[in-house]
Amino acid sequence: MTTLPPMRLRLMLASLLTVAFLGALDHTVVATSLATIAGELGALPQMGLVVVSYTLASTVATPVVGRLGDLMDPRRVYLVGVVVFVAASLACGFAQSMGTLVAARTVQGIGAAGIQLTAQTLVAAVAAPRLRPRYLSIVGAAFPIAIVVGPVLGGIITDTLGWRWVFWINVPLGAAALLAAAVAVPRLRPSARGRLDLLGAAAFAAAAVPLVLAVSWVGEDGGASPRVAAAAAFAAAGSVAFLASQARAAQPLLPPRFLRDRTLACCLVLSASIGVGLLSVVSYIPTYVQMVFQTTVTVSGLVPIATVLGMLAASLTTGWLAGRSGRYRAVTAAGPVAAAVGLLGVAYVPVGAPLWVPMALMALVGVGAGAYMNLVVAVVQSSVHPAETGAATSAVNLVRQLGVSVTAAVVGTAVGSGAAAALPAGVDAGGLTPDALRALAPAARAGVADAYASAFSPVFLCLALVFVLATAAAALMPAGRLPDEERGRGEAPAPLGGDPPEPPTTGVRP
Numbered sequence: 001m002t003t004l005p006p007m008r009l010r011l012m013l014a015s016l017l018t019v020a021f022l023g024a025l026d027h028t029v030v031a032t033s034l035a036t037i038a039g040e041l042g043a044l045p046q047m048g049l050v051v052v053s054y055t056l057a058s059t060v061a062t063p064v065v066g067r068l069g070d071l072m073d074p075r076r077v078y079l080v081g082v083v084v085f086v087a088a089s090l091a092c093g094f095a096q097s098m099g100t101l102v103a104a105r106t107v108q109g110i111g112a113a114g115i116q117l118t119a120q121t122l123v124a125a126v127a128a129p130r131l132r133p134r135y136l137s138i139v140g141a142a143f144p145i146a147i148v149v150g151p152v153l154g155g156i157i158t159d160t161l162g163w164r165w166v167f168w169i170n171v172p173l174g175a176a177a178l179l180a181a182a183v184a185v186p187r188l189r190p191s192a193r194g195r196l197d198l199l200g201a202a203a204f205a206a207a208a209v210p211l212v213l214a215v216s217w218v219g220e221d222g223g224a225s226p227r228v229a230a231a232a233a234f235a236a237a238g239s240v241a242f243l244a245s246q247a248r249a250a251q252p253l254l255p256p257r258f259l260r261d262r263t264l265a266c267c268l269v270l271s272a273s274i275g276v277g278l279l280s281v282v283s284y285i286p287t288y289v290q291m292v293f294q295t296t297v298t299v300s301g302l303v304p305i306a307t308v309l310g311m312l313a314a315s316l317t318t319g320w321l322a323g324r325s326g327r328y329r330a331v332t333a334a335g336p337v338a339a340a341v342g343l344l345g346v347a348y349v350p351v352g353a354p355l356w357v358p359m360a361l362m363a364l365v366g367v368g369a370g371a372y373m374n375l376v377v378a379v380v381q382s383s384v385h386p387a388e389t390g391a392a393t394s395a396v397n398l399v400r401q402l403g404v405s406v407t408a409a410v411v412g413t414a415v416g417s418g419a420a421a422a423l424p425a426g427v428d429a430g431g432l433t434p435d436a437l438r439a440l441a442p443a444a445r446a447g448v449a450d451a452y453a454s455a456f457s458p459v460f461l462c463l464a465l466v467f468v469l470a471t472a473a474a475a476l477m478p479a480g481r482l483p484d485e486e487r488g489r490g491e492a493p494a495p496l497g498g499d500p501p502e503p504p505t506t507g508v509r510p
Helices: 006-028 031-041 049-071 074-094 098-126 132-140 142-160 164-168 170-184 198-221 226-248 262-282 285-292 302-325 329-347 356-373 375-383 386-422 434-438 442-476
Strands: none
Touching: 006 049, 006 074, 006 098, 006 132, 006 142, 006 170, 031 049, 031 098, 031 142, 049 074, 049 098, 049 198, 049 386, 074 098, 074 164, 074 170, 098 132, 098 375, 098 386, 132 142, 132 302, 132 375, 142 164, 142 302, 164 170, 198 226, 198 386, 262 302, 262 329, 262 356, 262 375, 262 386, 262 442, 285 302, 285 356, 285 434, 285 442, 302 329, 302 356, 302 375, 329 356, 329 375, 329 442, 356 375, 375 386, 386 442, 434 442
16 A cells, blocks of 8 residues: 555545546436437437447446556556547547447547546555545545536537537546646556456456347337347356356456455445446436426436435545444445335325425435445455455446446336336327426326326335345445555455465555
8 A cells, every 4th residue: 555645645536536527427428419419420320329339348348447457557557548538538529420439439438447447446555444435435426426417518518519529528627637647646566466367358248248238229129129139148158158267267357256255245236236226217317207296307307416416425424434433334234224215215205296205315315325335345445455456346336337237228118118008098108208298188197197107116116125135235244344554465365266366565666
């Protein structure tokens, strides 16, 4: 572990937060501009590829980047990730065809994985375990802020400067953050020795790519279809190959031993619950509010904003508290309980209730998930040998990201089909917009509200069950406290396969 002067540490955290915000922002800011982009490039049917290519590349790159952070200087991995992200953003803005834009977005997704994941690894390299929750909550604030700011910022930029500036805005901000990181982030020695598991990386790509494609096609096809079935079969075969490769690799991307460690396994379940139970449904909340409570599009955005603000406030608070006491088990248990209670409440909110009721309940869900969102990363980093910090950090992020990708498609299909089947006679599901809803007769509007409420209610109940399972995982987590100092070799578990890791060598190079 490297100790930095306070000023240099603050500069480093500012750089990590800025670049992490840019990476998270590109998940949300582009959504508002999709129709404009597809229209100008004349490729409306391929519009979804702008999002899918970014998500796919980021997912596939996550475990690879995590292991590279162990086998190389994480500072170098981070700086390369920033350069790749900024260069790809520049290329996205200059794209003259959908094929060029999708290719640039793929590279941009790889860079995003590098900067977001390595930012967390760098925190582990410069901060004692007791301080990591506080610093991780600061860097992790980028994601909830991006959820709120992204759609609005994307619309403003597209309407005033044009959609290309949605990507070009990353260039000056990324360059400034790159300069700050070059000055503030210390040079670090690799914490592990060996070669990157290229076979495992290929097998993981063979599993992740068809999996993400399958869940995206489920929403397009409205359920099972030949291409969904084929992609699912390829994903299953790739998963088997990946698991087999990890059992034999000397430096596996995701060591199987992680699943046999009770603390790590519980943290993985907790992290996945955030992706499955909350992040997957946040983008559908405005539709729920518009159709059930029959508000305007602008007003419907207040509920997800309340959710995200609750998440942000809880993350910063628990990060500060855990940094003072080192205790984390009570928070990881209380968080999913609060989220489950909130979702159960939303599932049973009557149609005629005032809007502040679902807003308060979803804020409670955000508080519950935010309470342990970044804390589990700090717990995992402190539970493994320093030579496995990058791999463990990538595992926590990967299960959350896969949970969002898979569950979001399932939720969209369930809500779409459920609401369409329950709509009153004479109401066309294809042309039902908030404006069209307000033009209907009062009886028809009430029927639409009931239809969407009946479609969303079982979804909220199922997601509440996810947080109940997360509560059970938190209860099974061994009691402990984050230590004041990094553990030594004698206290750290050895990875599966090959020799035990070398003693920690992370430090400032002379």
